[in-house]
Amino acid sequence: xxxxxxxxxxxxxxxxxxxxxxxxxxxxxxxxxxxxxxxxxxxxxxxxxxxxxxxxxxxxxxxxxxxxxxxxxxxxxxxxxxxxxxxxxxxxxxxxxxxxxxxxxxxxxxxxxxxxxxxxxxxxxxxxxxxxxxxxxxxxxxxxxxxxxxxxxxxxxxxxxxxxxxxxxxxxxxxxxxxxxxxxxxxxxxxxxxxxxxxxxxxxxxxxxxxxxxxxxxxxxxxxxxxxxxxxxxxxxxxxxxxxxxxxxxxxxxxxxxxxxxxxxxxxxxxxxxxxxxxxxxxxxxxxxxxxxxxxxxxxxxxxxxxxxxxxxxxxxxxxxxxxxxxxxxxxxxxxxxxxxxxxxxxxxxxxxxxxxxxxxxx
Amino acid sequence: xxxxxxxxxxxxxxxxxxxxxxxxxxxxxxxxxxxxxxxxxxxxxxxxxxxxxxxxxxxxxxxxxxxxxxxxxxxxxxxxxxxxxxxxxxxxxxxxxxxxxxxxxxxxxxxxxxxxxxxxxxxxxxxxxxxxxxxxxxxxxxxxxxxxxxxxxxxxxxxxxxxxxxxxxxxxxxxxxxxxxxxxxxxxxxxxxxxxxxxxxxxxxxxxxxxxxxxxxxxxxxxxxxxxxxxxxxxxxxxxxxxxxxxxxxxxxxxxxxxxxxxxxxxxxxxxxxxxxxxxxxxxxxxxxxxxxxxxxxxxxxxxxxxxxxxxxxxxxxxxxxxxxxxxxxxxxxxxxxxxxxxxxxxxxxxxxxxxxxxxxxxxxxxxxxxxxxxxxxxxxxxxxxxxxxxxxxxxxxxxxxxxxxxxxxxxxxxxxxxxxx
Numbered sequence: 001x002x003x004x005x006x007x008x009x010x011x012x013x014x015x016x017x018x019x020x021x022x023x024x025x026x027x028x029x030x031x032x033x034x035x036x037x038x039x040x041x042x043x044x045x046x047x048x049x050x051x052x053x054x055x056x057x058x059x060x061x062x063x064x065x066x067x068x069x070x071x072x073x074x075x076x077x078x079x080x081x082x083x084x085x086x087x088x089x090x091x092x093x094x095x096x097x098x099x100x101x102x103x104x105x106x107x108x109x110x111x112x113x114x115x116x117x118x119x120x121x122x123x124x125x126x127x128x129x130x131x132x133x134x135x136x137x138x139x140x141x142x143x144x145x146x147x148x149x150x151x152x153x154x155x156x157x158x159x160x161x162x163x164x165x166x167x168x169x170x171x172x173x174x175x176x177x178x179x180x181x182x183x184x185x186x187x188x189x190x191x192x193x194x195x196x197x198x199x200x201x202x203x204x205x206x207x208x209x210x211x212x213x214x215x216x217x218x219x220x221x222x223x224x225x226x227x228x229x230x231x232x233x234x235x236x237x238x239x240x241x242x243x244x245x246x247x248x249x250x251x252x253x254x255x256x257x258x259x260x261x262x263x264x265x266x267x268x269x270x271x272x273x274x275x276x277x278x279x280x281x282x283x284x285x286x287x288x289x290x291x292x293x294x295x296x297x298x299x300x301x302x303x304x305x306x307x308x309x310x311x312x313x314x315x316x317x318x319x320x321x322x323x324x325x326x327x328x329x330x331x332x333x334x335x336x337x338x339x340x341x342x343x344x345x346x347x348x349x350x351x352x353x354x355x356x357x358x359x360x361x362x363x
Numbered sequence: 364x365x366x367x368x369x370x371x372x373x374x375x376x377x378x379x380x381x382x383x384x385x386x387x388x389x390x391x392x393x394x395x396x397x398x399x400x401x402x403x404x405x406x407x408x409x410x411x412x413x414x415x416x417x418x419x420x421x422x423x424x425x426x427x428x429x430x431x432x433x434x435x436x437x438x439x440x441x442x443x444x445x446x447x448x449x450x451x452x453x454x455x456x457x458x459x460x461x462x463x464x465x466x467x468x469x470x471x472x473x474x475x476x477x478x479x480x481x482x483x484x485x486x487x488x489x490x491x492x493x494x495x496x497x498x499x500x501x502x503x504x505x506x507x508x509x510x511x512x513x514x515x516x517x518x519x520x521x522x523x524x525x526x527x528x529x530x531x532x533x534x535x536x537x538x539x540x541x542x543x544x545x546x547x548x549x550x551x552x553x554x555x556x557x558x559x560x561x562x563x564x565x566x567x568x569x570x571x572x573x574x575x576x577x578x579x580x581x582x583x584x585x586x587x588x589x590x591x592x593x594x595x596x597x598x599x600x601x602x603x604x605x606x607x608x609x610x611x612x613x614x615x616x617x618x619x620x621x622x623x624x625x626x627x628x629x630x631x632x633x634x635x636x637x638x639x640x641x642x643x644x645x646x647x648x649x650x651x652x653x654x655x656x657x658x659x660x661x662x663x664x665x666x667x668x669x670x671x672x673x674x675x676x677x678x679x680x681x682x683x684x685x686x687x688x689x690x691x692x693x694x695x696x697x698x699x700x701x702x703x704x705x706x707x708x709x710x711x712x713x714x715x716x717x718x719x720x721x722x723x724x725x726x727x728x729x730x731x732x733x734x735x736x737x738x739x740x741x742x743x744x745x746x747x748x749x750x751x752x753x754x755x756x757x758x759x760x761x762x763x764x765x766x767x768x769x770x771x772x773x774x775x776x777x778x779x780x781x782x783x784x785x
Contacts, residue, residue, distance in 0.1 A: 060684055080687040081696075093685035097703045106699070107689035158690065 008072060009033035010194055011057065011162060016066035018052055026052050028218035030066070034196065036161070039188050041197040043205040044215030045241070053215075054164050054198050059083050070162070081110075086155035086163040086193075090170055092147045094139035100126070100150050101135035107158040125157035126150075128187070145176045152184070156191065165197045169204065181207050202242055206230070214238050231289075235276055236361045239287035246293075246329050248286040252277055252360070260360050262286065266325025270301040272360040283363035290318075290330040292357035295343075299352030305329060306348045319343055323351065419763075422756035425534040428526075431474045432461040436530040444524045444548040454523075455506035462489075462496035480751050481536065481545075482525055488516055524548050537757035561741065561758060568738040569765075571655060572720040578660045579667040579716045580709060587671035587708070591678075609665045617729050620658040624648035624730075650732030658730050663720055667712035674708030710777045718766055738762055 011034040018027040027049040034040045042050035055061040056068060059080030067074045075083055094103050104125055108118040126132045129149035139147055148168060155163050165184075169177045185208045188195050199205055205212045206226040213223045214237070222229060222238045233239035240247065250262035250270070260274045262284060270286075277284040305321035316332045323329040331351065333343065343349060375384035429436050434457035442450040465471035475489035495513050500506065510517035528546050529536060536546055543559035544551045553559065586605065590598050608616055623629045626645045634640040648654055678701060686696035724739040731737065738758060745755035773779070 058684075058688055060687075079693075080684070081690050081692055083688075084690065085688060087685065087688035089681050089685055091679070091681060093679075093681040095682060095685075095700055106686070106691070110690045110692070110695055154689065164688075 009069070010036040010038075010071055011196065012067075012069040013053070013057075014067045014069065016053075016056065016063045016068060018049070018056060018061065019064045025064075026218055027056075030218075030220065032213060032220060032223065034194060036194055037192045039185070039195045039197065039208060039210045041199060041205040041209040041212045042215055043199055043202060043212050043241075045200060048215040049218040050198050050213075050215040051166060054166055054196060057196065058085055058087055058164055084158075084160050084162075086158070086160035088151050088155045088163070088165040088168040090167045092139070092151040092168075094147055094150055094154070096139055098138075099135065100131070100137050100139065100142070103139070103150065104135075104154050104157045107154065111158060121157055125153040128156070129153045129183075144172055145180065148172060148180060149183075152187070156187070156193070160193065162194045162196070165195065167199050168197075169199075169201075177204070178207075184208060206242075214241060216241070232275075233287060233359065233361070236285040236287065236363075239285075239359065239361060244290050244330060244332075246286075246288040246290060246326075248288065248324070248326055248329075249363070250284050250286050250360070252280050252282050252284055254280060259355050260284075262360065264324050266323075268301075268303050268324035270358070271355040272301075272358040273356050275359045276362050277360040284360045285363055287359045287361055288353055288357060290332040291316075291334075293331045293351055293353050295331070295333065295349055295351060297350050297352045299354045301355065301358065302350070302352040304348050305331070305351045307343050307345050310343060310345055317343070321349075321351070418752075418756050419760050420756075421752050422537050422760050423533045423535065424753065425477075425529060425536070426532055427470075427474055427477045428529050429532050431465050431470050432458065432526070432530075434458075435461050435526065439523070439527045439530060442523070442527065444520075444527050447520060449507070449518065449520060450523055452505055452507055455510055455517075459496045459500050459506045459510075462493045463500070466493040466497035478525065478529065480540075480754065481529060482521075484516075485525075488514055488522075492517070537753040538761070540754055541757040541761055561738070564736065564741055565738050565758075565761070565765075567736075568721060571652060571659075571735070571737070572717055574656055575659045575663060575720050576667075576713050576717045578656065579664050580713060582660070583664055583667035583671055583712065584705075584709070587668045587675055590668070590672045591675035592680075605665055605668050608661070613662065613725060614729075616662055617658055617726050620654070620661070620730060621649055624654055624657065649730050650735070652731070652735045654730040654732065655727045655735030655737075658726050659720060659723060662726060663716045666715045666719060670711035670715060671705065671708040674711070675705055678704045706777070710773070714770070714773060717769070721766060722762060 011032075013030045013032040016027060016030040017025055019025050030049075030053060032040075032053075042053060044050045052061060056063050059075070059078065063076055068076060070083065070085075094100075095106070098106065101122055104122040105118055108121055113121070122135065123132065126135060129152055131146060131149050131153065134142065134146065134150070139150065142150065148171075151168065155165075168184075169180050172180060181204055184195075188208075197205075197208065206229070209226060211223060211225050212229050214221045214229065216237050221241075222234045224232070224234075229238065229242050233242060236247070239245050248264050250264040250272075252260050253263055253269075254261040255274065258274055259271050260277060262270055262272055264270055264286065272284075272286050303323060305323040307319055307321055308327060309320040311318040311320075314335065316334050319331045319333055320327075321329045321331060373381040375381050377384070379387075435454060438454040438457040439450060442454060462471060465474060471489055471493035475486040475493075478485040478489065492510070492514060495509075500509050507517075516522055524547070528548070539546055539551060541561050543554050543562045545554050586601070590601055590605070592598075593601065621628075625631070626647065626649075628649075630648060631640065631645045635642050635645065640646065648657065682700050682704065683696045686700040687693070691699065721737075722739050723737060724743055727735050727737040728740050728743070731740070739762070742755045742758050742762075745751045745758070770779075
């Protein structure tokens with residue numbers, strides 16, 4: 001559901017900057033277009049500016065520079081309560097002095113919706129998250145997962161077209177978190193609302209999103225669907241941040257169309273896909289996924305690796321090797337049927353990889 | 364699974380039974396805890412519980428009458444006070460004997476003072492009669508006539524009724540007095556109009572206290588809100604401004620208000636200078652209720668702000684944000700989401716200010732004048748100026764009971780669990 005240029009963006013950040021103290025830019029030149037009905041995740045480490053962006057969209061922070069547009073209209077000067085954006089907070093922010101029903105009724109009351117209709121909408125929303133019989137409870141009487149569902153229902157009960165979620169699953173345990181990821185994803189598909197989701201958990205981002213915006217240092221490093229992000233990272237940060245990654249430092253020696261020849265530090269020569277590197281003689285970072293390395297010489301980049309450590313992980317075996325002077329080179333050996341190679345610590349083995357799996361990125 | 368062996372209780376490492384060993388170690392702990400709080404416990408008992416208990420006892424104590432006039436009390440026991448007739452000769456003879464003994468022991472003056480609380484004029488009556496009973500009364504003549512010849516009051520039934528009424532060892536007389544009633548042989552009746560002062564004063568104390576509490580809340584709430592929501596550096600400055608008067612002597616603050624509020628004071632001067640007031644119609648802001656209210660509100664304000672602040676500090680900002688994101692205006696978000704969560708602070712502040720205020724003494728004494736006088740000022744008067752400790756104790760006990768009743772009421776309505784002081 002990626003946005004093509006002909007569609008008008010439902011949410012748009014146009015050259016947005018944000019500074020709290022007038023000295024440091026927390027958000028630097030943010031441009032982002034989100035289509036109607038899209039699920040976009042802002043992913044990044046703490047302090048990368050993703051929550052600030054969400055708060056600017058919600059209206060709790062003002063942009064220092066630039067415009068934020070909702071459905072084509074700038075909303076910089078519209079107060080939060082008039083934006084009609086649903087929001088799920090990190091700590092749920094369920095009002096402790098109200099029952100679950102009153103919590104859900106609150107956004108409808110402030111919109112002057114009649115009592116009978118209000119009750120119906122509340123029940124619908126509660127049923128939607130399978131919490132129908134909990135209307136009379138207080139938030140404190142609910143478990144974390146139940147509170148999470150109520151918070152979700154409350155953000156959706158007044159049928160906003162845009163829902164923001166600020167690390168909503170952060171406080172849940174792993175199993176519940178994974179379960180809720182699917183529930184949120186299904187709700188999104190069912191209701192067709194636009195969701196902007198903030199998280200620092202990459203598996204959450206990859207599971208749920210149509211597109212992921214990877215934030216670092218106040219900028220979007222890459223905005224792409226989950227598979228692109230993993231398989232075609234555009235810079236060293238994204239390659240490192242998403243999934244596991246082997247990093248090899250190298251120097252470009254020749255450019256041949258789509259590929260480059262490189263001298264990898266430690267003496268090895270190789271070929272890599274030209275993605276984001278400068279001309280001949282410049283430094284580059286090669287990114288290679290551990291599962292794309294083969295334990296034979298069938299690929300174009302061939303070398304030897306010395307096995308340093310083996311970790312048995314059930315479905316695969318994680319092998320740390322010394323390759324061309326880099327001793328944190330990881331290879332994932334699938335635990336397939338009996339015919340795969342059984343490595344032993346200390347042995348030297350053949351390894352190779354294809355040029356297309358090895359991306360030459362910024363240094 | 365128990366660690367008990369087949370042939371006996373579980374033993375500790377040194378061979379003693381485990382239970383005994385556990386008790387011993389705990390006893391040592393308990394003893395140490397008790398010793399640590401012992402000084403405080405002794406201090407509280409000696410300086411707080413005992414004096415208050417002794418003072419409360421004084422509100423019902425009446426030993427002096429039966430102790431000084433033991434024979435008279437016995438003689439009057441059979442006398443019907445409502446008959447309208449004087450008691451018989453035996454009672455007069457008993458009183459003569461009691462008074463003569465009391466005069467020799469010099470206890471008749473104390474008795475006179477005690478009975479004077481109930482009916483003015485008793486002091487001189489008893490002093491005179493006591494002296495006569497010891498020196499001049501002729502035991503062979505009828506005592507009744509000698510008494511009446513000495514002071515005609517002895518021929519009045521009321522004096523004897525009073526003696527009989529207060530002949531018991533304990534009396535509710537002080538309390539009756541404190542609620543503006545008096546004891547008569549026919550039961551309790553209201554005092555004459557001009558003498559009913561204490562209940563009016565009690566009601567005024569409660570009324571003023573209520574006004575002061577509400578004013579403190581009205582002024583304190585926004586300040587506490589700012590304190591809890593401003594950035595740290597500004598909040599600290601504001602906090603110092605709140606606490607600064609707190610660190611200043613109460614007398615200094617009260618006197619400062621005298622300077623500000625008097626007719627030739629700063630406030631009036633400024634108003635006259637601004638042309639708001641004519642020079643000859645300066646406001647009376649001190650030595651009346653207005654003075655008491657203004658000054659006490661200022662003095663008690665921190666007691667409202669601090670508990671409010673501590674509760675507000677604990678309300679996370681995301682609740683109001685959530686309310687706004689759900690479509691509530693600033694006011695609705697405040698009123699329906701923030702305010703209900705700050706109620707425990709309001710409860711704590713209000714109860715603190717109310718209880719402190721209802722028993723306040725120094726400030727109303729200095730700036731209250733006549734109309735701003737609190738019940739505590741009466742109590743102080745009866746302790747210091749015109750000693751009647753029994754009445755002072757009775758008024759104090761009523762005040763204490765009132766505060767406790769209010770506390771229970773408050774607990775029923777707001778719930779004391781909801782009160783947070785910090």
